[in-house]
Amino acid sequence: GIQVEQSPPDLILQEGANSTLRCNFSDSVNNLQWFHQNPWGQLINLFYIPSGTKQNGRLSATTVATERYSLLYISSSQTTDSGVYFCAVGRRGSTLGRLYFGRGTQLTVWP
Amino acid sequence: SAVISQKPSRDICQRGTSLTIQCQVDSQVTMMFWYRQQPGQSLTLIATANQGSEATYESGFVIDKFPISRPNLTFSTLTVSNMSPEDSSIYLCSGGETGPSNYGYTFGSGTRLTVV
Numbered sequence: 370g371i372q373v374e375q376s377p378p379d380l381i382l383q384e385g386a387n388s389t390l391r392c393n394f395s396d397s398v399n400n401l402q403w404f405h406q407n408p409w410g411q412l413i414n415l416f417y418i419p420s421g422t423k424q425n426g427r428l429s430a431t432t433v434a435t436e437r438y439s440l441l442y443i444s445s446s447q448t449t450d451s452g453v454y455f456c457a458v459g460r461r462g463s464t465l466g467r468l469y470f471g472r473g474t475q476l477t478v479w480p
Numbered sequence: 481s482a483v484i485s486q487k488p489s490r491d492i493c494q495r496g497t498s499l500t501i502q503c504q505v506d507s508q509v510t511m512m513f514w515y516r517q518q519p520g521q522s523l524t525l526i527a528t529a530n531q532g533s534e535a536t537y538e539s540g541f542v543i544d545k546f547p548i549s550r551p552n553l554t555f556s557t558l559t560v561s562n563m564s565p566e567d568s569s570i571y572l573c574s575g576g577e578t579g580p581s582n583y584g585y586t587f588g589s590g591t592r593l594t595v596v
Contacts, residue, residue, distance in 0.1 A: 400584055400585075402584045402585065404587075410517075410570050410589075410590045410592060411587075411589045411590060412523075412572060412587040412590070414481065414583065414584060414585070414586050414587070417583050417584035455522065455523070457523075466510075466511045466576075467513060467525055467528060468513075468525075468574075468585060470522045470523045471522065472521075472522045473522055
């Protein structure tokens with residue numbers, strides 16, 4: 370399979386702070402997604418971003434496919450941003466379409 | 481992107497029994513998957529649910545333990561059979577399309593299973 374490494378594993382922030390989460394992957398991909406898992410276990414799709422840059426409100430993401438990494442930026446963090454952020458990729462050339470998940474970044478935002 | 485309804489959202493089951501989890505998608509999707517997330521861990525793929533044929537299981541997962549059905553392009557079920565406390569996990573279904581897509585895969589809300 371494809372290896373997906375996320376850093377940092379844990380992040381603790383004060384409300385209002387900015388942060389950057391990183392995802393490195395070991396092979397060419399045709400799919401890269403960032404998910405937020407809330408405390409109730411629900412997995413929310415934040416970005417589909419196999420390449421390029423996207424922004425959605427306080428969140429933005431950049432994927433540099435040629436260098437095999439992606440970054441998720443969270444600005445002006447809020448307590449509701451707390452949870453686990455997962456990066457998941459689909460390998461280029463795979464006909465199965467499955468996602469490979471990283472171990473996640475546990476984000477805690479304090480008021 | 482597809483919206484997936486999953487039920488039940490949680491259950492507490494006796495060991496040795498079975499539980500069937502259902503996922504309904506609001507539109508036809510080519511691909512559907514079932515994942516398991518053990519406490520404090522990442523997601524592990526159980527199998528790819530194939531419409532009209534047997535599911536494709538990942539290493540370590542077998543059909544007798546996790547039978548899967550997918551009768552059409554909008555619906556799938558996962559059964560956790562002969563449960564033991566080690567099966568206590570969150571089970572999630574996912575769906576979407578292969579190839580270029582604006583949205584990728586989406587997930588159901590998950591089933592939190594506790595086996596006692």
